[in-house]
Amino acid sequence: MGEKDKAQIRKRNMRLFPISKSLGWDYLFFYTTNFLFLTQVKNISAASVVLIDSFYALFGILMQIPAAFIVEYLGRKKSIVFANVLNCIYMIVVMTSVNLFNLIIAEMLSSLAFGIKESAEPALLNESIPKSKHKSNIFSRINEKGIANWYILNAITTILAGFFYDINPYIPISLSLVVTILVAIVSTGFVEPTENKKAKNAKNTEQFNQLAEIKDSFKFIFKSERLKSLILCSALSTGIMNILSSYEVSLLEELNVDAKYLCTIFAIIGIISGLVTKKQEAFHKKYKNRSLQMLLFILSISVLLAGISGIISTTYITGIALIIVCFTVGNCTRAIFYPLIEKYLRNFANEEIDTKIFVAKNFLGSILSAVI
Numbered sequence: 001m002g003e004k005d006k007a008q009i010r011k012r013n014m015r016l017f018p019i020s021k022s023l024g025w026d027y028l029f030f031y032t033t034n035f036l037f038l039t040q041v042k043n044i045s046a047a048s049v050v051l052i053d054s055f056y057a058l059f060g061i062l063m064q065i066p067a068a069f070i071v072e073y074l075g076r077k078k079s080i081v082f083a084n085v086l087n088c089i090y091m092i093v094v095m096t097s098v099n100l101f102n103l104i105i106a107e108m109l110s111s112l113a114f115g116i117k118e119s120a121e122p123a124l125l126n127e128s129i130p131k132s133k134h135k136s137n138i139f140s141r142i143n144e145k146g147i148a149n150w151y152i153l154n155a156i157t158t159i160l161a162g163f164f165y166d167i168n169p170y171i172p173i174s175l176s177l178v179v180t181i182l183v184a185i186v187s188t189g190f191v192e193p194t195e196n197k198k199a200k201n202a203k204n205t206e207q208f209n210q211l212a213e214i215k216d217s218f219k220f221i222f223k224s225e226r227l228k229s230l231i232l233c234s235a236l237s238t239g240i241m242n243i244l245s246s247y248e249v250s251l252l253e254e255l256n257v258d259a260k261y262l263c264t265i266f267a268i269i270g271i272i273s274g275l276v277t278k279k280q281e282a283f284h285k286k287y288k289n290r291s292l293q294m295l296l297f298i299l300s301i302s303v304l305l306a307g308i309s310g311i312i313s314t315t316y317i318t319g320i321a322l323i324i325v326c327f328t329v330g331n332c333t334r335a336i337f338y339p340l341i342e343k344y345l346r347n348f349a350n351e352e353i354d355t356k357i358f359v360a361k362n363f364l365g366s367i368l369s370a371v372i
Contacts, residue, residue, distance in 0.1 A: 021146025162263025
């Protein structure tokens with residue numbers, strides 16, 4: 001492969017990545033109404049929905065090793081396509097589920113899909129950017145663009161989902177399925193940025209050797225105190241944030257907020273979060289090594305105040321207003337946190353270790369989510 005061909009591949013991947021990220025970073029037309037769908041249509045209790053989230057975290061632990069094998073065997077591009085197909089199947093299973101067991105199986109599929117995507121996508125982008133002193137900033141800008149656009153799209157689709165839910169609860173999840181299919185189609189446009197030696201030598205390579213290689217990579221990762229601290233910080237924070245996404249909806253539902261207003265509230269929060277995402281580089285420059293510490297402190301305070309507001313507020317409107325303000329602040333910190341932590345982890349990555357770093361982050365994140 002000539003340098004000209006490599007340059008074309010890199011341009012293609014960098015052009016497609018923000019589009020894929022905008023549509024497929026997480027499910028659109030889904031969150032907020034999915035909680036209502038499970039509790040009102042499928043008659044699953046709120047406690048069971050949180051239990052399902054726990055299964056997602058548990059499967060996140062179990063699926064990380066298969067996810068690592070899949071990425072190593074198929075390569076980054078094919079793994080992303082496969083993961084998006086799994087997400088399509090997930091939506092179908094949720095739509096047709098008749099009991100809690102079906103939903104648990106769905107969570108297993110989703111956890112495997114995102115385990116693959118969260119390892120393969122940043123690795124693909126990282127390897128698609130030419131080596132230069134500005135590589136970290138380019139990675140950050142492209143990744144940030146995709147996440148910011150997702151927040152805005154999520155805000156729009158969340159508002160629409162609220163109104164569609166009142167017409168028919170199955171419409172939002174059907175639209176979510178359509179979007180996941182579109183993401184799968186878009187991801188087929190990626191080109192593998194590096195030669196996949198694993199696939200070429202697959203017949204002569206034993207799984208045991210592959211597992212040993214992953215084990216050695218993890219040893220390397222945890223020898224670096226800075227990388228180890230970053231991964232642990234990312235894992236703990238992600239675990240907390242995953243749980244909060246369900247509890248935020250649950251808290252407002254317990255205050256009898258109507259579905260369309262509930263979706264509108266989170267849509268507005270999403271728009272604000274999307275705009276704030278673009279400030280992550282400025283935030284980093286201001287706080288430097290204290291950036292993550294400051295973000296998590298703000299998130300902790302916002303969660304604490306939201307909980308207190310829900311307990312002691314004597315005025316219905318005042319309580320909801322305070323909670324919305326807290327949720328807005330909390331979601332804004334998350335919007336900055338996600339691209340920032342990926343940027344920090346990318347600084348330690350190269351062709352050999354990139355997927356292992358993100359696998360380690362996802363693995364520990366799943367363990368801590370399950371515990372929480």
